[in-house]
Amino acid sequence: MPRNRGGMKSLLHGTLDLLYPRRCAVCAADTGSGGRYLCWDCLIGLPYIQDPYCSICGDPVEGNVDHDFVCSWCLESMPAFDLARSVVRYRGCVGGLLQAFKYRNATHLAYDLSALLEGGVRAHLADGGIDAIAYVPLHPRKARARTYNQARLLAEQLACRLNLPVERNALRRVRWTATQTRLHAAARRANVMGAFQTPIPDWVRGRRWLLVDDVMTTGATVDACARVLRQNGASRVVVATVARG
Ligand SMILES: [Zn+2]
Ligand SMILES: [Zn+2]
Structure with a gap:
């Protein structure tokens, strides 16, 4: 049988x-x-991101630039992650899809969105090796109110697709932060400073991490998460998001 x-x-x-x-x-x-x-x-x-983009953070740029172009944000602030890549622009139908996925219980979309992420990771981030997957955590209070974390759903489905472990305790949100959507770049960075911790540093140390989120806008949130992983001994941190704001 x-x-x-x-x-x-x-x-x-x-x-x-x-x-x-x-x-x-x-x-x-x-x-x-x-x-x-x-x-x-x-x-x-879908509005897929194509060359040219920043060789570190993957932010698309207009016009002709060198292959190793680095954007002004990366030059000024030197992000804690090694590389970040997003698959599509946050435009057209993408905004509606990701809003439904994040706020309106459209959790079934994780299947197709994680397929997009898988393509992005295999094309741009897998070369340096990945040992484990982490995701941007919600504050426990927000997690209770929202009932699910969209970044975790993406990370779990991506982990199956890439045959990698997803570590649910790699990062913890220890400080309540105001919603980022209405804040400018500098305010976003200050808003997430000290917001994350890693509960068990031994799990992080010496491993190559893939950090997953749904959307990257200024990069402040994924940068704060990557910084914590780095401070706890991560040997490499790459970031994959479905969309770039
Ligand atoms: Zn950049
Ligand atoms: Zn259709």
Whole structure:
């Protein structure tokens, strides 16, 4: 019987798909051969980030720049992470998708969003090696109110795709911070200073970390997380986010 389990499972899934066809979260078409909740047309129409971009933080720039171009933010503040890359711009349908994923319980989108992340990691971040995955944690009070952490969902699905461990205790949010969305770059940095800790430094030391979040805007949050991992002996920290604000 166990030998037939895979066949039974795909038969069941096939039947469920016939009874309840999956609809694209953007255009409501049948997803068909596209992603699970994003149809092929919407997937290929996403505003993917392409060259040129900052060789450290991955922020896209206009015009012609050298391959090793470094943006003014990275030059001035030297981020704690080695590299950061995002897959798409926070534009068009991406904003609506990520808002639904973060605030409106659209947790099923983690499947397709983590597929996008997987492509970005394999293309840009995997070369230096990755030992474990961490994610930007929520403050416990916010986690209770929100019931799930979208960054954790992404990290867990990405971990399966890349066959890597996700460490749920690599980072902890120890200070309540104001919502970043209405703050400017300098205020965002001050806002997250000292907001994160690593509860068990031995887990962090000597490992190459992939830090995951849904959106990177000024980079203040992922930079603060990367700084803590570095201070606790991480040998490398790379950052992957679905979108760049
Ligand atoms: Zn669609
Ligand atoms: Zn940069």
